[in-house]
Amino acid sequence: MSGQQVGLALSVFLACAVEGVEALTIVLAVGTTRSWRSALYGVGAATAVLAALTAAAGPALTSLPINALRVAVGGLLLVFGLQWLRKAILRAAGLKALHDEEATFREEREAADSVPRSGAGFDGYSFALSFKGVLLEGLEVVFIVLTFGANQHDIGLAAIAAGAAVAAVVGAGALVRAPLARVPENTMKFAVGVMLTSFGTFWGAEGAGAHWPGGDAALLVLIPALLGYSLLAARLLRARAQRTRAAEVERREPVVQV
Amino acid sequence: MRQLRLLAAFVWDFVVGDDWITAVGVVVAVAGTALLADATHSDWWTLPLAVVVLLSWSLWRVVCPRSED
Numbered sequence A: 001m002s003g004q005q006v007g008l009a010l011s012v013f014l015a016c017a018v019e020g021v022e023a024l025t026i027v028l029a030v031g032t033t034r035s036w037r038s039a040l041y042g043v044g045a046a047t048a049v050l051a052a053l054t055a056a057a058g059p060a061l062t063s064l065p066i067n068a069l070r071v072a073v074g075g076l077l078l079v080f081g082l083q084w085l086r087k088a089i090l091r092a093a094g095l096k097a098l099h100d101e102e103a104t105f106r107e108e109r110e111a112a113d114s115v116p117r118s119g120a121g122f123d124g125y126s127f128a129l130s131f132k133g134v135l136l137e138g139l140e141v142v143f144i145v146l147t148f149g150a151n152q153h154d155i156g157l158a159a160i161a162a163g164a165a166v167a168a169v170v171g172a173g174a175l176v177r178a179p180l181a182r183v184p185e186n187t188m189k190f191a192v193g194v195m196l197t198s199f200g201t202f203w204g205a206e207g208a209g210a211h212w213p214g215g216d217a218a219l220l221v222l223i224p225a226l227l228g229y230s231l232l233a234a235r236l237l238r239a240r241a242q243r244t245r246a247a248e249v250e251r252r253e254p255v256v257q258v
Numbered sequence B: 001m002r003q004l005r006l007l008a009a010f011v012w013d014f015v016v017g018d019d020w021i022t023a024v025g026v027v028v029a030v031a032g033t034a035l036l037a038d039a040t041h042s043d044w045w046t047l048p049l050a051v052v053v054l055l056s057w058s059l060w061r062v063v064c065p066r067s068e069d
Helices: A003-033 A036-062 A066-092 A101-114 A124-151 A155-176 A185-207 A215-252 B002-015 B020-039 B046-063
Strands: none
Touching (some): A003 A036, A003 A101, A003 A215, A036 A066, A036 A124, A036 A155, A066 B002, A066 B046, A101 A124, A185 A215, A185 B046
């Protein structure tokens, strides 16, 4: 397995696991409150739509000329990766709330409980909420599977990594029968942001005609360099936020000098 | 028509998100790299540099919004 394939598998696995945890929270909330059967129908329908999207767009993407594909995919990965990375840095710096799966689970359960039930049969609310949750979270995964997979002409490996992540999340969810609150979501999002941005930079530049010193080995410098810069940014922002908070406390409660 | 607008809004939100300046910056940076690649062979550094600038600027806009200046 080449370095780029390892990067592909790791990025897709982590991104899929993060999105899977968020989708699982919604499905668990609806399933335990209202109807497991209808919620699982929703999951099945959304999975079928996502699979159809991947099957339809995958071959179309792989038939594009490689440089055009790399510019398009690199640019999209960069836009996407920078968004993930910015939010992950802000969360790590304490400037944005961490995703709280238990709070989301409680909110979803309360919302599901407040909607009247139509009867003992098929529950449209459970189906719709599960379908929407899985589809929306899954679209990001499909995007990553397609862009990484098409660019390396290895959509199969990307699909296997995505499947393994879904199996891991569903297995863990079935074991604990509760939202996976202990998964280090922000750390995983941080890692995915770094990978998407690094690969986007590499492929975007290559597709635009740039020449990387060392070829593919440049990724081995690019990924740790971006990770180091992002960690440094998070640390500096955290220190700045602490100074700002301390200054605010001092302004409200000035220290009396005796 | 309304459905189309909703779809366009969804696609915009999905791809560009809440930071259109970064998205525009990426397009400009890739175009700049292509222009430079035509003229010179030492062209690999433009996109990594653009990433650092765009990420830093994006973070700065969140930490120090203009209204608080």
